[in-house]
Amino acid sequence: MNRINRLFQNKNKDILNIYFTAGYPGLNDTEKIILALEKSGADLIELGMPYSDPLADGPTIQESGQVALANGMTLKTLFNQVQSVRESSEIPLVLMGYFNQVMQYGEERFFKKCAEVGIDGLILPDLPMDVYESDYKKMIEDNGLTISFLITPQTSEERIIKTDELSNGFVYMVSRSSITGAKSDIENQQIEYFNRVNAMNLQTPKLIGFGISSNETFTTACQYANGAIIGSAFIKALPKEGAVESAVEGFVERILGKVSNVV
Amino acid sequence: MTYKIDPRGYYGEFGGAFIPEMLYPNVEYLRKNYLDIINEPAFQKEFRALLKDYVGRPSPLYFAKRLSAQYKTNIFLKREDLNHTGAHKINNTIGQILLAQKIGKKRIIAETGAGQHGVATATVCALMGIECIVYMGAIDIKRQAPNVARMRMLGAKVIPAISGSQTLKDATNEAIRDWINNPEETHYIIGSVVGPHPYPDMVALFQSVISEEMQWQLKEQTGSPDPDIIVACVGGGSNAAGAYYHYLDKENVRLVAVEAAGLGVDSGESAATSVLGTKGVIHGSRTLLMQTEDGQIIEPYSISAGLDYPGIGPMHAHLIDSGRAEAVSVTDKEALDAAFHLTRIEGIIPALETAHAFAALDKIKFSEKDNIVVNLSGRGDKDLETYIKYLDEQVDK
Ligand SMILES: Cc1ncc(COP(=O)(O)O)c(C=O)c1O
Numbered sequence: 001m002n003r004i005n006r007l008f009q010n011k012n013k014d015i016l017n018i019y020f021t022a023g024y025p026g027l028n029d030t031e032k033i034i035l036a037l038e039k040s041g042a043d044l045i046e047l048g049m050p051y052s053d054p055l056a057d058g059p060t061i062q063e064s065g066q067v068a069l070a071n072g073m074t075l076k077t078l079f080n081q082v083q084s085v086r087e088s089s090e091i092p093l094v095l096m097g098y099f100n101q102v103m104q105y106g107e108e109r110f111f112k113k114c115a116e117v118g119i120d121g122l123i124l125p126d127l128p129m130d131v132y133e134s135d136y137k138k139m140i141e142d143n144g145l146t147i148s149f150l151i152t153p154q155t156s157e158e159r160i161i162k163t164d165e166l167s168n169g170f171v172y173m174v175s176r177s178s179i180t181g182a183k184s185d186i187e188n189q190q191i192e193y194f195n196r197v198n199a200m201n202l203q204t205p206k207l208i209g210f211g212i213s214s215n216e217t218f219t220t221a222c223q224y225a226n227g228a229i230i231g232s233a234f235i236k237a238l239p240k241e242g243a244v245e246s247a248v249e250g251f252v253e254r255i256l257g258k259v260s261n262v263v
Numbered sequence: 264m265t266y267k268i269d270p271r272g273y274y275g276e277f278g279g280a281f282i283p284e285m286l287y288p289n290v291e292y293l294r295k296n297y298l299d300i301i302n303e304p305a306f307q308k309e310f311r312a313l314l315k316d317y318v319g320r321p322s323p324l325y326f327a328k329r330l331s332a333q334y335k336t337n338i339f340l341k342r343e344d345l346n347h348t349g350a351h352k353i354n355n356t357i358g359q360i361l362l363a364q365k366i367g368k369k370r371i372i373a374e375t376g377a378g379q380h381g382v383a384t385a386t387v388c389a390l391m392g393i394e395c396i397v398y399m400g401a402i403d404i405k406r407q408a409p410n411v412a413r414m415r416m417l418g419a420k421v422i423p424a425i426s427g428s429q430t431l432k433d434a435t436n437e438a439i440r441d442w443i444n445n446p447e448e449t450h451y452i453i454g455s456v457v458g459p460h461p462y463p464d465m466v467a468l469f470q471s472v473i474s475e476e477m478q479w480q481l482k483e484q485t486g487s488p489d490p491d492i493i494v495a496c497v498g499g500g501s502n503a504a505g506a507y508y509h510y511l512d513k514e515n516v517r518l519v520a521v522e523a524a525g526l527g528v529d530s531g532e533s534a535a536t537s538v539l540g541t542k543g544v545i546h547g548s549r550t551l552l553m554q555t556e557d558g559q560i561i562e563p564y565s566i567s568a569g570l571d572y573p574g575i576g577p578m579h580a581h582l583i584d585s586g587r588a589e590a591v592s593v594t595d596k597e598a599l600d601a602a603f604h605l606t607r608i609e610g611i612i613p614a615l616e617t618a619h620a621f622a623a624l625d626k627i628k629f630s631e632k633d634n635i636v637v638n639l640s641g642r643g644d645k646d647l648e649t650y651i652k653y654l655d656e657q658v659d660k
Contacts, residue, residue: 055282
């Protein structure tokens with residue numbers, strides 16, 4: 001069974017999913033960060049493929065992508081790093097990136113390679129659901145990968161149902177109408193949206209992301225979904241140079257409330 | 264075979280809407296409603312009246328006698344430079360501001376390269392009393408300063424895009440991010456035939472007034488509504504789309520798309536997308552774009568801010584890929600020389616973008632009896648600093 005589905009079978013609440021950009025801050029930090037995240041208690045990792053023009057991302061993730069590309073990060077290197085880390089890690093890995101990257105690698109070749117190196121799932125925010133259904137669903141399923149589509153406060157009920165049908169890892173509940181890394185408290189308006197979606201009793205687990213940055217916001221998000229996704233705040237916590245391990249561990253401990261939020 | 268949009272929002276294999284979910288509700292609303300809104304008689308009436316009385320249409324089709332004599336053929340200039348604000352861009356912004364009002368939007372955002380689309384957007388926002396924010400690459404802000412001043416005078420807020428190459432591509436990224444952050448009140452007026460469906464078709468429809476007029480103007484002047492050749496520069500491709508539109512399916516009319524080669528197609532400093540580009544996705548549309556093997560978008564270069572873009576609209580990708588249109592690339596220097604040539608032989612100072620179209624006359628084949636229309640997409644006031652610098656360099660040599 002796919003590691004993502006196994007995770008949700010064994011644990012259905014308080015799931016901590018951490019996003020970071022592969023090859024940031026250093027080209028060879030990818031594996032170190034994955035291992036440190038696993039050790040310190042993250043449940044799931046979203047590995048970002050750095051992209052020159054990430055439309056849905058705010059400055060923090062954009063800049064980390066620029067640094068990673070300048071470090072020489074490529075898809076080939078990324079796949080090698082994942083393959084290597086799989087010798088010592090079983091944490092579920094979701095690859096997140098833009099559809100153009102998949103297209104240039106060759107869609108079928110890309111999905112095969114993901115499965116081969118030990119990627120479990122995909123998030124491709126600019127791949128439309130109808131194109132996925134007609135052109136790629138079978139290819140992705142045949143390679144044993146999951147896919148997660150996004151919903152936002154503006155997504156219609158009909159479309160949420162469709163998202164639930166097509167997503168098979170988790171549904172990515174974008175907490176607010178924004179790019180990544182926006183301001184970080186959870187307001188009443190968002191809670192109403194979370195409640196509205198919860199009342200629909202979706203079959204797929206849900207993770208809330210965008211603007212989750214602290215123990216407080218993580219805990220709140222976990223009340224309304226199976227867990228939450230943290231990206232920009234984690235990237236900000238990484239040192240620009242030097243060893244990453246202690247920063248990773250300290251961050252996860254703060255989010256999980258194992259130490260006080262005050263550093 | 265048709266070269267217009269198909270019901271799925273594609274031109275052949277190009278087009279579509281590859282957008283994150285955050286943009287879906289707005290883009291989907293437009294997709295479902297744009298044709299009904301545009302085709303409504305009341306909308307058409309208002310649109311046509313503004314084009315006539317505010318923009319100053321029809322724009323003349325001028326037979327360029329001396330240029331024709333020199334090239335030993337018949338060259339007509341479609342004078343989009345004479346429109347209010349000085350380029351074709353306002354045809355589209357008039358249409359989109361009316362549409363934005365119909366759908367109740369209160370805030371307008373736009374991207375701009377040369378600043379012509381920014382000025383045209385700021386103008387219609389002033390006309391309608393709507394808030395206007397224009398994203399512009401930091402490099403373009405420097406090289407198109409007169410247009411930045413015009414936008415500010417018109418009351419628009421110009422926000423520099425400081426990522427990437429700090430040009431049109433990056434301004435477009437920032438505008439899209441703004442729209443993601445402000446989905447409810449805001450309409451995004453895209454300035455060219457790029458972006459997710461329905462934008463390429465919507466912008467082409469608003470610009471199609473150019474070829475609509477060409478038909479009767481040519482008939483009056485030559486006896487036939489059809490020219491032999493239409494030449495236009497292509498950044499994203501909106502002036503070309505407008506000039507081609509009513510001739511797309513008339514295969515006897517040759518379509519020439521002129522791209523910016525920058526310092527030369529093989530120099531590494533170029534924006535000749537149809538030569539250097541491969542199939543991929545940029546700004547929500549499947550098209551041709553300049554990219555690495557890994558799908559990273561390559562920073563383009565052209566002296567002309569309006570052509571300095573690593574993609575082309577999906578309509579043009581299809582026209583070129585299918586062989587319907589010929590692509591020609593023109594370097595910075597060739598464009599500069601063509602600008603001076605046109606100015607001195609016809610007394611018309613073209614925009615740097617437009618100058619590329621005139622340089623193409625040296626690169627295409629035609630006969631003595633051909634009727635050629637060059638779409639004179641804009642005037643060169645904004646480029647005087649660049650032109651005079653070039654002139655001084657020539658004098659120094
Ligand atoms: C005068 C003029 N012509 C052409 C262009 C290129 O745009 P498009 O290819 O959409 O016509 C611009 C863009 O700024 C322009 O200002």
